[in-house]
Amino acid sequence: MSSRRFFAVALVVSLVLAGVASYYASSHPDGLEHVAEQTGFLHTAEDSATADSPLAGYQTSGVDDSRVSGGLAGVIGVVVMLLLSTGLFWLVRRREPHVDVADGDRENGENAENAENSENAQRSHRPGA
Amino acid sequence: MHVPDGFLDAPTSVATGVVAAAAVALSLRGARRELDDRTAPMAGLVATFVFAAQMINFPVGAGTSGHLMGGALAAVLVGPWTAVLCLSVVLVVQALLMADGGITALGTNITLIGIVTVTVGWVVFVCLRRVLPKRLTMVAPAAAVAALVSVPVAALVFTALFAVGGNVSVDLGAVLTAMLTWHTVIGIGEAVVTGLVVASVVAARPDLVHGARPLLVERELELRPGVTP
Numbered sequence: 001m002s003s004r005r006f007f008a009v010a011l012v013v014s015l016v017l018a019g020v021a022s023y024y025a026s027s028h029p030d031g032l033e034h035v036a037e038q039t040g041f042l043h044t045a046e047d048s049a050t051a052d053s054p055l056a057g058y059q060t061s062g063v064d065d066s067r068v069s070g071g072l073a074g075v076i077g078v079v080v081m082l083l084l085s086t087g088l089f090w091l092v093r094r095r096e097p098h099v100d101v102a103d104g105d106r107e108n109g110e111n112a113e114n115a116e117n118s119e120n121a122q123r124s125h126r127p128g129a
Numbered sequence: 130m131h132v133p134d135g136f137l138d139a140p141t142s143v144a145t146g147v148v149a150a151a152a153v154a155l156s157l158r159g160a161r162r163e164l165d166d167r168t169a170p171m172a173g174l175v176a177t178f179v180f181a182a183q184m185i186n187f188p189v190g191a192g193t194s195g196h197l198m199g200g201a202l203a204a205v206l207v208g209p210w211t212a213v214l215c216l217s218v219v220l221v222v223q224a225l226l227m228a229d230g231g232i233t234a235l236g237t238n239i240t241l242i243g244i245v246t247v248t249v250g251w252v253v254f255v256c257l258r259r260v261l262p263k264r265l266t267m268v269a270p271a272a273a274v275a276a277l278v279s280v281p282v283a284a285l286v287f288t289a290l291f292a293v294g295g296n297v298s299v300d301l302g303a304v305l306t307a308m309l310t311w312h313t314v315i316g317i318g319e320a321v322v323t324g325l326v327v328a329s330v331v332a333a334r335p336d337l338v339h340g341a342r343p344l345l346v347e348r349e350l351e352l353r354p355g356v357t358p
Contacts, residue, residue: 001333003167009333010174014181022184026194030186031311032130032287034193039303044296046135048228056228058184074184077226081180085218086173089211092157093164 011082018074022058023067130198130283130312131223132238134231141294146236152244153217159210163339171337172207176215178326179203180222187318195315198283200246201254201276202323205268205340206330209251216243237290245286246279253278254340268331268341273324280316284308 001009029037036042054061055073063069137145164172179199186194199219203212220238223229230238250272257271288305327338335341 003170003334006334006337007170007174010178014174014178017178018181018184022181025184025196026186026188028186028188028192028194030130031189031193031195031284031308031315032132035304035307035311036136038307040299041136041291041295041297041304044135045133046231048134048224048230049232050225050228053226053228055226058227058229073227074181077184077222078177078181080226081177081218081222082173084222085176085215086170088214088218089160089164089169089172092160092214093166093169094161096165 011078014078014082015075018078019071022074023070130238130241130287131220131230132234132241132287134233135296136231137234137237137290138294138296139233141290142233142237144236144294145240145290149217149236149239149244152213153239156210156213156217160208160214163208163211168207168211168337168339172211172215175203175206175212176218179215180219182322183219183223189311189314189318193311195311195318197319197322198242198246198280199323200242200248200283201250201272201279201319202326204247204251205254205272205275205323205327206338208339209247211339212247212251213243216247241283241287241290245283249282250275250279258340258343263344265331265335265341265344268335268338268344269324269328272327272340273320276323277316277320280319281309281312284312 028034033042036045048056050056055076058070058073058077059066060069060072060076063072160172179197179202182197182199184196186196189195198216200212200216203215206212207215217239220230220235220242224232224235224238253275254271257274258267261267261271285305285308288301288308291304292301327340331338331341335345
C-alpha cells in the first residue's frame, strides 16, 4: 500500500469515528466516573475552566441537532489534532541528508545513530517499501 | 479515565504537572531518534486516530463505559517517546477545546494516560517480543497484551495519587477494588482495539510499525559475488 493511500485511509477512519460513529458511543459514565460515584467522591469534581468553550463536551454550541453538533465537534477536533501533532512531529524529527546505501560500509563501527541511518537507508531501498 | 478538576488537591496536581512537564521535555529529545521524514506524518496520524478513538465509549456492563486510552497502541506504532507526545497533544486538545479532563488535572491526565500507559505498554510489549517467535504475526498479539496490562496499572496509579491527594476521605480499599475491577474489563476492550489496529497496520505497512522494526531489519541487503556495485 502506498504511503499516500495508507495515510488517506487512516484519516478517513479517524474522521468517520469522530464525526459519525461517536454519536452511537455509550453515554454511560466512564470507569473512573462510575467508581467515583460508587465510592462517594464524584461530588468533588469541578467544572473545567473551559466548560463554556464552543466545543465543550464534544458538542458545538449553537447547533441544535445533537448528531450534527457532536459530529462537527469531532471533525473539528480531528482537523486540529492533525495540524497540531503533525506540525509538532515535523519540527521534532531528525533532519539529515539522504544517506546512500553505498555509504553503509564505512559506517560500520561508528556511533549508533549513524548505524541507524544506514539501517533506514537500507530499509528505504527494500522493494515495496 | 480523564480526571476532572477537583478530585486531587493542589499539591498533588502540581506534582503530577511537574512530572508531566519533565516527561514531555525528555520525550521531545527522545522522539528525535524515532521521527524522520517518513515517520513524522505517521506519528501525527496516530495522535489524530487516538483522539478520534477516544470519542468512542464502549459499554462495559452495569451502566459503565470505557474507551481506548491508546498508550500501548501509540508506543508500538511510533515508539515510546513519540507516543508520550502523541497522548500529550491529545490530552491538551481535549482539555482546552472539549473540556474533557480538567485544566489543573492536565498534568495528572498526562501522567496517567500518557506516561503510565505508554511506559507499561512499551515495557510489556518489548518483553513479549523478546520471548515470542520473531515473526510479524506476533506483533499484534503482543501489543494487545501490553494494552490489556496498561489500563489497570493506570487505574492503580490513579488510586495511589488519590490516596495521597484525594480531596475527600473515602474508603480507599473500595476505591482500589472498584478501579482495578472496572479497568481490567476496560483493558479487555483496549486489548481488542489495539490488537486489531496494530494487525491492520502490520498487514498494510509493516515498515511503519516502530515495534516491528527489529523483525524487519534481519532481512538485510547483501552484495552477491560477481555483482559490481
